Amino acid sequence: MIVRKFGGTSMGSVESLAAVCRIVKSHKGKQIIVVSAMSGVTDTLLAATHAALAGKRTKVKKVIADLLIQHVETLQSTVKDKKIQTETINYFEKVLAGLSGFLKAIEELGELSVRSRNTIMAVGERLSAKMLAAILTESGSSSEQLDFEKAVPRTFKKADHEFYIATEKIFAKRVRNVIAKKKIPVVTGYFGWVPGGMLDSVGRGYSDYCAALIAAGVGAKSLEIWTDVSGIFTADPRKIKKAQIIHQISSEAAAELAHFGAKVIHPQSIHPAIRAKVPVWIKNTFAPKDRGTEIRHKIENPKQVMTSITSKKGVTSINIASFRMLLQYGFLAKIFNVFAKYEIPIDVVSTSEVSVSVTIEDDYDSKLPEIIKELRPVSKITVYPKKAIVCLVGMGIHRRRGVAGEVFAALGKAGISIDQISQGASEINITFVLDEKDADRAVALLHKKFFENGYR
Numbered sequence: 001m002i003v004r005k006f007g008g009t010s011m012g013s014v015e016s017l018a019a020v021c022r023i024v025k026s027h028k029g030k031q032i033i034v035v036s037a038m039s040g041v042t043d044t045l046l047a048a049t050h051a052a053l054a055g056k057r058t059k060v061k062k063v064i065a066d067l068l069i070q071h072v073e074t075l076q077s078t079v080k081d082k083k084i085q086t087e088t089i090n091y092f093e094k095v096l097a098g099l100s101g102f103l104k105a106i107e108e109l110g111e112l113s114v115r116s117r118n119t120i121m122a123v124g125e126r127l128s129a130k131m132l133a134a135i136l137t138e139s140g141s142s143s144e145q146l147d148f149e150k151a152v153p154r155t156f157k158k159a160d161h162e163f164y165i166a167t168e169k170i171f172a173k174r175v176r177n178v179i180a181k182k183k184i185p186v187v188t189g190y191f192g193w194v195p196g197g198m199l200d201s202v203g204r205g206y207s208d209y210c211a212a213l214i215a216a217g218v219g220a221k222s223l224e225i226w227t228d229v230s231g232i233f234t235a236d237p238r239k240i241k242k243a244q245i246i247h248q249i250s251s252e253a254a255a256e257l258a259h260f261g262a263k264v265i266h267p268q269s270i271h272p273a274i275r276a277k278v279p280v281w282i283k284n285t286f287a288p289k290d291r292g293t294e295i296r297h298k299i300e301n302p303k304q305v306m307t308s309i310t311s312k313k314g315v316t317s318i319n320i321a322s323f324r325m326l327l328q329y330g331f332l333a334k335i336f337n338v339f340a341k342y343e344i345p346i347d348v349v350s351t352s353e354v355s356v357s358v359t360i361e362d363d364y365d366s367k368l369p370e371i372i373k374e375l376r377p378v379s380k381i382t383v384y385p386k387k388a389i390v391c392l393v394g395m396g397i398h399r400r401r402g403v404a405g406e407v408f409a410a411l412g413k414a415g416i417s418i419d420q421i422s423q424g425a426s427e428i429n430i431t432f433v434l435d436e437k438d439a440d441r442a443v444a445l446l447h448k449k450f451f452e453n454g455y456r
């Protein structure tokens with residue numbers, strides 16, 4: 001049994017859905033399909049919640065009408081069977097009527113609860129999964145949409161390890177019920193009820209994670225993440241033309257890349273699959289014969305020093321200087337506790353003798369005044385907005401001395417200054433913080449230096 005997840009672009013058009021169909025049909029054994037919403041739909045749904053909050057009723061109505069047209073037109077271009085067509089369109093209308101009701105309630109109440117946001121976000125995957133199930137069934141591969149919007153009981157208070165283990169079991173049971181009917185399950189790559197809400201506890205790109213939980217739950221032979229590029233590259237191939245494919249990458253290196261901006265895979269998604277020893281492959285829906293990238297638990301003695309480079313914009317850097325002019329015992333703990341209290345994840349930390357610098361995503365900037373209020377009595381705080389993190393990941397980086405120095409020299413020569421630098425204890429990455437406006441140039445420059453000149 002294999003699990004295959006198709007991303008937004010793969011679900012996004014009549015042509016790409018035909019490609020998905022061919023890929024599904026090429027596998028003769030058992031398979032479970034997990035899908036994202038059609039590309040752009042999750043963004044549209046989130047924008048609709050903001051429009052509802054702002055009382056923009058006409059905009060909300062247009063969003064719903066457009067979503068119906070988009071899904072119905074795609075369906076009608078691919079499914080000719082009238083019975084399947086009618087049943088599927090009725091479902092679209094029912095789901096979108098529900099969405100309309102939710103958005104109206106948000107507008108009237110003037111507030112958006114985590115629960116309603118969850119229900120609204122789920123709409124994208126519920127529609128796309130229903131559509132693909134119809135397309136596959138019409139093409140002769142009997143399939144059934146499996147809606148995980150309410151799959152998990154509300155009893156869990158925290159999205160912790162225990163929650164995810166329980167979730168894996170629930171998912172496995174539900175997909176097996178469909179397989180027992182000799183049908184292909186087409187699962188919504190969205191699952192509720194996640195304590196804290198899907199957006200805050202898991203984040204965008206959650207369908208990768210959903211697929212990995214299913215793969216772990218059923219003990220799949222492999223997990224395939226089908227997307228719009230032929231695997232993980234040495235840099236984002238849409239930005240760096242000379243980026244090269246990486247055929248094998250360790251789960252640790254893939255997780256570092258994902259965490260620091262390479263959105264080809266969700267950062268947490270690989271863990272459940274890797275823990276369950278399920279090999280993960282990144283494959284290209286539009287070039288299915290390409291080999292893709294295999295993510296393995298460990299790669300012994302990787303040939304190359306450098307693996308990939310990535311960047312994450314929209315970062316704020318905060319420098320916290322101790323009044324006592326030295327980082328005495330307990331000072332770091334105090335700082336981290338304050339960030340933990342406000343549930344703000346810290347990405348990069350670097351310390352000097354007198355100060356600590358941390359970075360946070362600028363989505364959390366609104367919580368900064370509280371943080372400053374709490375830390376001010378013991379420190380002097382300076383906030384630097386509009387920063388970016390650039391992360392150089394190398395499975396063999398530990399073999400090469402002086403990489404940080406080389407980075408400094410290369411960027412310095414180009415007039416780019418580095419504010420902060422940090423090397424992970426695992427010694428597979430070097431991360432630095434710089435001005436957001438310099439990020440793309442820094443990535444291009446370092447890619448050239450470390451990946452295009454035989455250095456790898």
Ligand code: ADP
Binds near residue numbers: 228234237262265
């Ligand atoms: P999907 O909708 O299929 O989940 P995503 O948009 O989430 O697809 O992820 C695929 C995108 O990730 C690619 O189009 C590519 O631009 C981007 N990306 C960023 N960094 C990398 C990288 N190092 N290798 C491959 N793709 C990358």
Ligand code: ASP
Binds near residue numbers: 037
């Ligand atoms: N549709 C969701 C998103 O855009 C989930 C995903 O694509 O993985 O974030």
Ligand code: MG
Binds near residue numbers: 007205264265266
């Ligand atoms: Mg994605």
